[in-house]
Amino acid sequence: MADSSIQAVAPEAAASGATPGPATKIIRGAIRWSGVLPFAVYVALGLALPTIAIAIGAFKTNAGAATLGNIDTAVHGTYLTGLRTSIELSVVTAIVPGIFGLLIAYAIHTAKRGNVLRRVVITASGVFANFGGVPLALLFIATLSTTGVVTGWIKDIFGGFNIWNHGFTLFNAFGVSFAYMYFQIPLMVLVILPALEGLRPAWREAAENMGAGTWQYWRYVAGPVLFPSFLGCLLLLFGSAFSAYATAEALTGGTVALTPIQIGALLNGNVLAGQENLGYALGLIMVVVIAIVMVGYTILQRRAARWLR
């Protein structure tokens, strides 16, 4: 289908001769690629260049000399703790909302086409997936703070039992993870639905005709088909939680030790002036973590692809 479309849209290419020389080939290639040039330039300037600048800044002192000191500081002490907490938080808030989001998406997927519930859930997912920061923090403060609505309900039901007196707090990594799920679950619904749509009803029919039960269908048909997409979505959720800044910042006032919060503190000059380069080093480490996760994902997916065959 790809070749036919190219010929159809560029009839001059097919008509201009059977054996084009290497020069015309290069020119023709350049013309073909020129269509993505504006996009490529924009991404290079807006995405690649800043990331490279961070990477360079991470290896410089404030005076501009080359150093490994920033990286060294960034992987020790409080910054190492922050990184570890960040990764743990992101893993948890990728897996739990990942599974829950999959279940919601499946419930929606099996609902009738075009029904109102389906429409409400999908549009709500689009909105809530972009919801975060202070508005989200305020929602959870109204719900689960010491005077929050749900805290009150639990008190009423369990005879004055105050969760805040028994180790619960909204203002550490555990509390923050509650709020993160508020945008992670909708994001999962949005990204996994397409994969679910790909499960053809005919496959289930075929499996049932051959005597497969529900478990066998999921184990041998739907599961393997969904698995690579599911992994990809988890990776996306991990990245989304790992890079979230505004929600944790707003909820805890910047007191929780997470890498993005620490970068924010360094860059806002709240801690000490002149530590920008340490902030760049932390930023670089975040990008490296994401890169490692993506490589791991690619390897896993290749394994999965082999297993699928």
Added chain:
Amino acid sequence: MAAIASTEQSGTSVPAPAAGAAARRRSLPVWRWAILLIAAAYFLIPLYAALKFAGFKAFTQVVGYQDFGSAFALSLRLAVIATVLTLVLMVPTTVYVYLRLPRMRRVMEAITILPIVIPPIVLIIGVLKVAPGSLLGTPNLLGLEYVILAMPFAYRSLDAGLRSFDVKTLVEASNSLGAGWPTTLWRVVIPNLRTAMLSATVLTVALVLGEYTMASLDNFQTFPVWIVNFEQNSGPVSVAASLLALFVTWILLMLIVTVGSRSSRRRGFGQVTLFSVGAGGAGHTTVGEPE
């Protein structure tokens, strides 16, 4: 490669299994309702709590508060800049890649997912480091970066939109009638992409109206930054403002999806797309559409 999150599906291409699927749907309602109830509780209780906290009076006070006007105007301005640039940049690129460089679609998907996984806080400090001085003092820089942040949503909406109609035939027809590339794009492709462009727009606007990280590090008082600064003065009013922003975007998106699927059904296509993600080669899963 990728598939479509759609609110509607053209049921014509999968007629036979429909009866069996319907029977299965009826056999599963218990766990389905349980899941949806838990989800509803998790998502609606905080909204209820916030409404109760804000009280109805706060909603009437939002608009009159100090700096609300300027902050909201700034956010709207950024939303307009980001949306216009996103459409101008992404519509031709997505169409071009779809038609002329189909093998690039995997690469495009990979590139456009990066802004979700590269932390915005890292991106903005890099941007502040390299941006030319003429841009640094103005909020326009934020508008330019929001285009990058909006790419994951915009590209996927548009790509899915392209798959919902037979763009190749239309473009071939247009070309054989002598129309050039700009005419074809403007008069043939864009009218068919209207719904996809609308949902890209709403998702971009939702993103800009809620973006805090970049704006606060760039020291501009956009709407979300105003909510934070203001929270110290009046909690209920800032809660009311947040809720208002949330509901308005939701209602807009509902309207677009409802109107969009109605008009596309009339044309014979039943899909309104919101988001799609590459399934990593899991299968060729275009919904209901023979490729």
